[in-house]
Amino acid sequence: MRDATAAGGAGAALAGTGTLVRFALRRDRVRLPVWILALLLGTLSTANSYQQLYGTPEDRANAVETMGSPAGLAMSGPRHYLDAYTSGAMLGHQMLGFTAVLVGLMSVLTVTRHTRAEEETGRAELLRSAVVGRHAHLAAALSVAVLANLVLALLLALGLAGLGVEGIDAGGSLLYGAGHAAAGLVFAAVAAITVQLTAHARGATGMALAVIGAAYVLRAAGDSGESGALSWLSPIGWVQRTYVYVDDDWWPLLPCAALAVVCAATGFVLSTRRDVGAGLRPEKLGSPVASGALGTPLGFALRLHRGVLVGFGAGLFLMGAMYGSILGQAEDMLKDIDQLQEALDRIGGTGMAEAFASMVMVVIAVVAAVYVVMAALRTRAEETAGRAEPLLATGLSRERWAGSHLAVALGGGTFVLLMAGLGFGIAGAASTGDGVMVPELTGAALAHAPALWVTVGVAAVLFGWFPRASAAAWIVPVYAFVVGYLGQILQFPGWMNNLSPFGHVPRLPAADMSWTPLLVLTLVAAGLVWLGLAGFRRRDLETK
Known part of the structure; x- marks a missing residue:
């Protein structure tokens, strides 16, 4: 199916993106705020609980001994956090990898909902018969995912900085929020690829979630080992290696940004190689006779x-x-x-x-x-x-x-x-x-x-x-x-x-x-x- 806007260049291919963004935000006016508030309140309550659970140096020393085992590191994060195990370091060590998975889930569902699901129901084809460019749906979906992740990052930075918990400062809180946004954008961009591969929203979501699961497993395997090399193959591992509230390194977010850009660009390129409603992966021919x-x-x-x-x-x-x-x-x-x-x-x-x-x-x-x-x-x-x-x-x-x-x-x-x-x-x-x-x-x-x-x-x-x-x-x-x-x-x-x-x-x-x-x-x-x-x-x- 050839788009009427195909001859108009990049501007025509993105025509209607702003309108679709507003429409998507309207449709997700309950869904996204619930996601963001749940992640925010869960993080803030956890940060407060760390201050209560590990209020003395003895408690924190016991926590270091506990989390320093290979099993503890696999369930939490890299060992370097244990060198200065303040409440902030605990938050980055024990929560960042877990919440990165949830942010990735939010981003994947947002992208698939406003791209592949729209094609599967026929609404995308109807809209694209008007003045809507070929890339408008994907651009709008990624824009909404970016906006949701940036809002979450800002709220996390402001909320954590305002808690007044020892070891959780404003600079580290800003990095903590940015780490969530970086992970979310990577997995949103991954979803931009998976929605091109299959004709079904559930299949696209499943493939993207498999990538998230693989990223978590690689991170866990790397952190529990001696070298930690496998963690560098995972975006979640990159985010955790900001060592937020310990070293506050921003540079590990650069690979996240680069991967997000590459995956998103790949998604746009792949979208030009298929018809609306179809996927790049060919459908398997079923049996000519259905089973009983x-x-x-x-x-x-x-x-x-x-x-x-x-x-x-x-x-x-x-x-x-x-x-x-x-x-x-x-x-x-x-x-x-x-x-x-x-x-x-x-x-x-x-x-x-x-x-x-x-x-x-x-x-x-x-x-x-x-x-x-x-x-x-x-x-x-x-x-x-x-x-x-x-x-x-x-x-x-x-x-x-x-x-x-x-x-x-x-x-x-x-x-x-x-x-x-x-x-x-x-x-x-x-x-x-x-x-x-x-x-x-x-x-x-x-x-x-x-x-x-x-x-x-x-x-x-x-x-x-x-x-x-x-x-x-x-x-x-x-x-x-x-x-x-x-x-x-x-x-x-x-x-x-x-x-x-x-x-x-x-x-x-x-x-x-x-x-x-x-x-x-x-x-x-x-x-x-x-x-x-x-x-x-x-x-x-x-x-x-």
Whole structure:
């Protein structure tokens, strides 16, 4: 498909960019502020907690000893931060790599949402039939990502500098914010390439997220080794080597800027080598005859979810293995951190390893909840993209169509928990020398399945009765993390934890098993799913 603006040069290719930027900001007027505020408030609360957790030189010396192990460095950052372990150094060491991943996720989703998703739904072709240049959508998406990252960087710099925490100064705070922006821009530019490769938004997002995961793994492997060479292959490693609040080196951000420019330019070049709505990667020819499973609603839904399900299963297995690898060192790592020790004591159990495993299970369950929300909301994505209407025009009922996607979310959530529990258990058994950890931690992970099913039920109700508010289902995993994990450390009131379905799951392996809350959660999940399907049956379908 040749653009009408192709003969007008670069100016014509970017025609309409400003209008698309304003339109994108209008569409993301809730989404981006929520991302930015969540990252900002999480960082500020963490910085304050470091001052409380490590208030004395003895506490900081114990933290240095704990984080100096290879496992501790893999979970945090390079060893040089430990040379002057102030509250600021702790923030850069323990948080910068983690939040860089989240900023990268925000940037990737922003770019794919305003480029490939627009093409997939047909809106980009409609707009480009008017006075909109070929490169306008990509330029607008990257502009919005740049703006979001710069706003986040400025707010982080101002917020951290205003805390008055010892070791966190204005210059370091400005670099801390700039490091987040640099990482975000790199991964936004990576997404500018992946959206050219495939014709599907989910595929483009998955490839970009795989790059983020690879960057984190390279950083972790490099920091835990002697030379740290692998960390220099990762943009996250570059950002952490600013040694913010220690040396305050700005020059490692230059490779980030260079890579972002190169990737963005590559994305623009590649966009000229494909048609609108198509990808550079050729579509595989399918079998001329569909399998029997693919001819059923459940089999078809499973095929659509297969890539994300496998990705989350593998990712959670690795995540569980990373936590399991430090399980044997849990007592030495945490024994001198008073607030964490108090939180673990409240969990109970016969040993530090069991209590620590129970706390980690909350994080694993929240990540699994991210998957089930994505899977449950696939019904809304299919509806708004116009793909549900032709299917429902056949003899397929609404209940069977939506129910098949919800069934994959329910079963897939249980599967990713199983994978996380196995990874946690196998690595934990190797770390502690106790083979019983494998069935114990696998069972502890699976105990969170009913809470995941309730999460699916909430998404089903929103989709069935309030489809425009379906995105509110993300509140469940976010709230579960805040009150279930951070709330244990910051001692939130108990009633706040009771508002989350995950707050009613027995804290295995530290606590004793209790079947009653799991049965109640299962019944609540079943009721919510039924209610959601009933609402979908009664409302109008959004058509194209």
